[in-house]
Amino acid sequence: MALDKNNAVEITNGDFQAISxxxxEGKTVLAALELGPKVQESLKNGKMSDDFAFIELKEKKENAGTCACGKDANVLVYLWR
Incomplete structure (x- = not known):
């Protein structure tokens, strides 16, 4: 499916299963993540490692929620397949 920023489903609690x-289902997800080395590399490439999803930065934001890794999230990103 294509990136659909207008109908993205927001997940900021780190629920990886819900994101997946x-x-x-073909939805675009606005996810809260921690901007660590792997996320930075994924943003640079436009794709998450192991081809999980395409990724695009929406904004850097402190206290954005909880990352799926359990750390405090500091970016919001769009994910889609």
Whole structure:
């Protein structure tokens, strides 16, 4: 499916299973992540490692929620397949 910023489903609680399920349904997800080395590399490439999803930065934002890794999130990103 294509990136659909106008109808993105927001997940800021780190629920990786919910993110994965929504992506499998063809939805765009606005996810809170921690901007670590892997996320930075994914943003640079436009794709998450292991081809999980395409990724695009929406904004850097402190206290954005909880990352799926359990850390405090400081970016919001769009994910889609």
């Amino acid at each position: 399920n929504l992506l499998s």
